[in-house]
Structure formats: structure tokens, C-alpha cells
Amino acid sequence: MSVTQILFWFLSILALFGAIMVVVSRNPVHSVLWLIMTFFAISGHYIVLNAQFLAVVNIIVYAGAIMVLFLFVIMLMNLNKTAAPKRNRWLKLAGGIAGGCLMLVLVAALRDSELKGQFAQVNTGDIGLIKSLGKELFTTYVIPFELSSILFLSAMVGAVVLGKKD
Amino acid sequence: MNVLLISAILGVVMMFSSFLIKNTATVRTIGITGTIALLILNVLEMYGTRLFNINTAGFLSFDRFTLVFISIAIIAMLVYFLLTAKDMEKVNKVNYAEYFALLFFILCGIVLVSGFESLLILFLGIEIVSIPLYVLTGSDKRNLKSNEAALKYFLMGCFSTGLMLMGITLIYGAQGTFTVELFNFTKNIDSPLAIAGMLLLLFSMAFKASVAPLHFWTPDVYDGAPTVFTSFMATIVKAAVFFSFFRLFNDSFTALAPQWQFWMAVLAALTLFIGNITAVFQHSVKRMLAYSSIAQAGFMLLAIFAMSGIAKEGLLLYAAAYSFASIGIFSVLTKMDDYTFDGFNGLVKQQPLVAAAITIFILSLAGIPLTAGFLAKFYMIQAVIQAGGHLWLAIFALVMAAVSVYYYFRVIQAMYFKQGNANIQASNTFKYTLLAVAILVVLLGIFPNLITNWLYF
Numbered sequence: 001m002s003v004t005q006i007l008f009w010f011l012s013i014l015a016l017f018g019a020i021m022v023v024v025s026r027n028p029v030h031s032v033l034w035l036i037m038t039f040f041a042i043s044g045h046y047i048v049l050n051a052q053f054l055a056v057v058n059i060i061v062y063a064g065a066i067m068v069l070f071l072f073v074i075m076l077m078n079l080n081k082t083a084a085p086k087r088n089r090w091l092k093l094a095g096g097i098a099g100g101c102l103m104l105v106l107v108a109a110l111r112d113s114e115l116k117g118q119f120a121q122v123n124t125g126d127i128g129l130i131k132s133l134g135k136e137l138f139t140t141y142v143i144p145f146e147l148s149s150i151l152f153l154s155a156m157v158g159a160v161v162l163g164k165k166d
Numbered sequence: 167m168n169v170l171l172i173s174a175i176l177g178v179v180m181m182f183s184s185f186l187i188k189n190t191a192t193v194r195t196i197g198i199t200g201t202i203a204l205l206i207l208n209v210l211e212m213y214g215t216r217l218f219n220i221n222t223a224g225f226l227s228f229d230r231f232t233l234v235f236i237s238i239a240i241i242a243m244l245v246y247f248l249l250t251a252k253d254m255e256k257v258n259k260v261n262y263a264e265y266f267a268l269l270f271f272i273l274c275g276i277v278l279v280s281g282f283e284s285l286l287i288l289f290l291g292i293e294i295v296s297i298p299l300y301v302l303t304g305s306d307k308r309n310l311k312s313n314e315a316a317l318k319y320f321l322m323g324c325f326s327t328g329l330m331l332m333g334i335t336l337i338y339g340a341q342g343t344f345t346v347e348l349f350n351f352t353k354n355i356d357s358p359l360a361i362a363g364m365l366l367l368l369f370s371m372a373f374k375a376s377v378a379p380l381h382f383w384t385p386d387v388y389d390g391a392p393t394v395f396t397s398f399m400a401t402i403v404k405a406a407v408f409f410s411f412f413r414l415f416n417d418s419f420t421a422l423a424p425q426w427q428f429w430m431a432v433l434a435a436l437t438l439f440i441g442n443i444t445a446v447f448q449h450s451v452k453r454m455l456a457y458s459s460i461a462q463a464g465f466m467l468l469a470i471f472a473m474s475g476i477a478k479e480g481l482l483l484y485a486a487a488y489s490f491a492s493i494g495i496f497s498v499l500t501k502m503d504d505y506t507f508d509g510f511n512g513l514v515k516q517q518p519l520v521a522a523a524i525t526i527f528i529l530s531l532a533g534i535p536l537t538a539g540f541l542a543k544f545y546m547i548q549a550v551i552q553a554g555g556h557l558w559l560a561i562f563a564l565v566m567a568a569v570s571v572y573y574y575f576r577v578i579q580a581m582y583f584k585q586g587n588a589n590i591q592a593s594n595t596f597k598y599t600l601l602a603v604a605i606l607v608v609l610l611g612i613f614p615n616l617i618t619n620w621l622y623f
Contacts, residue, residue, distance in 0.1 A: 157268055
């Protein structure tokens with residue numbers, strides 16, 4: 001097993017474990033911390049794929065900005081104790097079965113997908129580098145890029161509508 | 167393309183007028199004039215006049231079918247503004263111009279979802295449609311029901327958007343491209359990646375269009391949102407989502423039809439059943455209309471199932487018939503205090519003109535001949551029969567249309583045959599606009615060519 005493979009397995013287990021702990025933790029602050037760990041593990045994956053720019057952006061935007069927002073919300077709502085209401089056991093069971101079925105079907109379907117055996121470009125790909133990313137974004141994908149400005153504008157107007165004092 | 171850019175600019179204009187113009191009447195006039203300008207620009211584009219020359223190959227394409235649909239959406243929006251723009255003041259006067267801005271941004275999203283050529287644009291369009299809608303749902307900030315509806319809609323909507331992204335990713339993995347034209351499923355038709363992606367996209371679109379097993383958010387959200395905005399999202403937005411649903415499965419996933427066609431029939435039958443049967447038990451007209459919108463969604467699904475020229479024409483006609491009639495009823499509902507069926511008791515004595523218009527709208531929704539709704543349903547069922555092999559679906563749809571008559575006619579019964587003194591504050595302009603829309607519905611029922619001929623000439 002090469003170093004990259006060991007890294008891959010380590011990061012994958014870390015990401016999955018973190019994600020499960022996010023759901024299982026009773027304390028919301030712990031959930032947020034586990035989520036940060038998941039994001040770091042995913043950023044590690046990006047680095048393994050030689051996409052340093054994506055890895056850094058992922059850490060800055062998700063682990064940095066969004067997680068701080070989460071913590072603020074938890075603080076404002078004063079959820080630091082185990083405030084989660086007791087859930088119905090049947091509901092839990094139904095949710096578990098439904099989610100498990102979806103996972104089973106997806107795993108069974110994708111297990112023999114046509115991509116089996118085609119490995120990712122480890123270490124060598126230049127897709128995630130800032131130069132090629134910028135070039136793609138401003139040449140091939142310039143139309144969706146520009147159109148997304150409408151999305152941000154509408155989100156901004158929406159935030160003003162909801163936040164403005166009557 | 168004209169409409170997309172000008173509508174975005176109109177949104178920005180509205181944004182600025184919120185602090186430059188204090189008079190709501192002026193804001194309204196700008197909004198209505200802008201919508202008329204959009205309609206003219208769109209019709210001009212149909213005949214080859216483009217204001218902008220942008221190469222959007224592989225991302226957006228506006229063929230005749232799409233442009234006709236966009237025209238219908240703009241006309242419906244014009245009707246919506248003329249009938250109910252004044253009532254938006256009741257929600258919150260301070261944010262009046264912002265509401266217009268958000269509605270114009272939604273129109274941009276509608277143009278994107280109806281003209282998409284790439285799954286990226288579809289995703290962007292769905293998001294541009296959804297995010298302002300979450301805000302509009304919660305715009306009645308002091309009302310707990312509105313808050314609850316907004317939060318519910320937002321959380322469920324985010325979840326289904328996640329599903330959609332996952333689906334797009336899997337399809338990208340299978341095909342190596344986002345562009346619909348370059349999809350080639352015939353090579354290996356049972357590729358698990360493509361089918362899993364297609365199914366995820368099916369579920370997320372079904373959620374956005376409130377198709378049966380994923381419809382649970384619809385009644386709560388439509389009931390909780392301010393009635394003015396319910397009117398918009400239950401009609402124009404819903405028709406647009408259906409249009410993109412149709413284009414996605416008929417243009418992009420044609421080759422995969424054996425995989426999804428049967429399930430589409432099952433979904434249609436389930437939607438028709440649940441929507442119609444639950445609507446029977448409602449006491450509030452607003453909630454009844456929410457369930458009726460689910461039931462009408464079942465009929466629109468028949469077009470996606472049938473995949474033919476008639477289904478195309480039928481979908482356009484259905485979008486127009488359903489939107490105009492529902493906007494008309496909602497516009498009266500916004501002016502009422504009591505949303506139960508009893509709230510309509512004896513309306514005919516106070517407002518005979520309004521009652522007559524509502525009757526025409528209801529007849530159209532129920533699919534009674536000589537109204538647009540009848541021909542729309544007729545086209546759909548004809549398309550199903552011609553598609554062959556699923557006669558049970560056509561018969562089932564007919565039976566369900568008969569069930570719908572029961573709950574629709576309760577409104578007519580309340581207006582004409584029950585004692586009461588329901589009344590609304592309606593200006594003369596409102597009454598005559600409502601009557602004009604009612605006449606339009608009847609005209610479409612007699613001459614459906616008014617719409618379908620646009621496709622060819």
C-alpha cells in the first residue's frame with residue numbers, strides 16, 4: 001500500500017466517523033466540532049487529488065465562516081445543554097429503515113458502475129489548481145458564472161426583506 | 167434571452183425604487199409597465215429580434231416551445247400584478263418594492279428553468295426560483311404560521327436541492343458532461359450511475375412540483391404563506407417547474423424512457439388520488455386550493471408520461487388554463503377575511519360580477535366544457551391514450567376529475583345557494599379585470615389555437 005492509499009483510507013474513515021458523530025452527538029456544540037473535523041478530512045481528500053485551491057477554499061468557507069455562523073446560532077438560541085426533545089422511537093426506526101434502504105440501493109447500484117477500475121488522478125491532475133479552475137470558470141462556464149449573480153442578488157434582497165425593521 | 171436580462175435589470179430597478187420612491191402606486195405602475203415591456207420583448211424574440219447577441223450554446227436555448235411558455239408565464243404574471251399587486255401592501259408596506267424585485271428575480275429563474283440546455287443551468291434556475299420563494303413565504307414576519315411555513319419550506323427545499331445536486335453529479339460521472347445535447351444513454355442503457363442520477367433528479371423535481379409521495383410540504387406552506395404569494399407560487403412557479411420537468415425527461419432522458427415511464431404513470435395516479443381525495447375533506451378554501459394544485463399536478467404529470475406532440479400542446483394549454491383560473495380565485499380570496507367555504511356564503515348578492523367570474527374559474531379548474539380547463543384535460547387524456555398501453559391511467563384520471571367536481575362546486579354552492587352576506591372590497595377596475603380574465607379562460611376553451619398556433623406560426 002502506497003502512502004497515498006493509506007492517506008485515502010485514513011481520511012475516509014475520519015470523514016465518515018466525523019459525519020456519524022455529527023448526527024449522534026446529543027450536544028449541539030459537539031456536533032459542530034465534529035462537522036469541522038469532517039470538513040478538514042474532506043479538504044485532505046482534495047489535497048490528495050492535487051486540488052490545493054479547493055482544499056483551502058473549503059477550509060476558509062466551510063470550516064471557517066459557516067461553522068462560526070453555526071456556533072453563533074447555537075449561542076443565540078442557548079442550545080448548549082442537551083435541549084433536543086425526546087423523539088418518537090417509531091419515528092427513529094422509520095427514519096433508520098428509510099435511510100438504510102436508500103444507502104443499500106445506492107451502494108448496490110454504484111458498486112458495479114462503469115467507473116470501477118478508473119482511478120482518480122492522484123498527485124498529478126491539475127484540475128483543482130487555481131489556474132485551470134479560473135480559466136474554466138471564465139471561459140467555458142462564464143455563462144453560469146454570470147447568471148449566479150442573479151441568485152446572490154435575490155438572496156441579498158431576501159435577507160434585507162426578512163431583516164429590515166418594520 | 168431578452169426576458170432573462172431585462173427581468174434581472176427590472177429586479178435591480180425595483181431594488182433601488184424601494185428607497186427612492188415612497189409612493190406605492192408609482193412602484194406598482196413601474197412593475198406593471200415593466201411586465202408589459204417584457205411581454206413585448208419576448209414576442210419580438212419569437213420573431214427573431216434579439217436585443218443581445220450572446221453565445222449561450224450548450225447552456226441555454228430558446229426554441230419556439232420555450233418562448234411560448236415564457237410568454238404564457240409573463241401574461242400570467244401580468245394578470246397576477248393587475249389583480250393582486252395592491253394586496254401585497256397588506257403584507258408589509260415597507261417592503262413593497264422589494265417584493266416586486268423578488269418576483270422579477272423569480273421570473274429570471276423561470277426563464278432559466280424553461281430554457282436550460284445544461285444541468286448546471288437547471289440547478290441555478292431552480293435555486294433562483296426557490297430562494298426568493300422561501301423569503302416570500304416568510305414575509306409576514308409577525309405571523310407564526312407564516313414563519314413555520316417558511317422554515318419548513320426552506321429545510322425541505324434544501325434537502326431536495328441536495329438530492330438534485332447528487333443526481334447531477336452522478337449523471338456527470340456517467341456521461342462526462344452537463345450538456346443535455348451531448349448525453350448519450352443508448353451506449354449502455356442500464357448504466358447504474360445514470361439511472362441512480364436520473365432517479366435522484368426525478369425525486370427532487372417531484373418535490374419541487376409537489377408530486378404525490380413528496381407533497382407533504384405543499385398544504386402547510388401554501389396555507390401558511392400570505393395568500394398573495396401563495397397565488398404566485400401555486401400557479402406560475404408551479405407551471406414553470408412542470409415545464410422544466412417535462413423538458414428534462416422528454417429531451418434529456420428520452421433514451422432512458424423504459425426505465426422511468428412506468429413509474430411516472432404510477433406517480434401520476436398516486437398524485438391524482440391523494441390530491442383529489444384529500445381535497446374533499448378540507449374546510450378552508452385556501453387549503454382546498456393547495457390540495458387542488460396537487461391534483462392538477464397529477465394531470466400535468468400525464469404530459470410528461472405521454473411524451474408526444476399533443477402532450478406538448480396540452481402542457482402549454484394546461485399551464486395557461488390552470489394559472490389564469492387559480493390566480494383569479496386567489497385574487498378574490500386575498501380580499502376575504504374568512505377563508506372557509508362559509509366565507510363565500512351569499513357572495514352573489516353583494517358582488518354578482520365577481521361571483522360569476524369565480525364560477526367560470528371553478529368550472530375551468532373542474533374541467534367543464536367550453537372552458538380552457540376542459541380542453542387542457544382533454545389533450546392530456548388524449549395524449550395518454552395515444553401513448554398506448556396504459557388505458558387504466560386515462561380512466562383513472564377521468565374518475566378523479568369527476569371527484570374534483572365535488573369540492574370545487576362547494577364554492578359555487580356557497581356563493582349562489584346559501585344564505586349569508588359575504589362581501590369584499592373590490593374596485594371597479596378589479597371587477598372588470600377579473601371579468602376580462604374569465605372571458606380569456608372561456609376564449610381559450612373555445613379557441614385553444616390561440617396558444618397552440620403560436621408554436622408553429
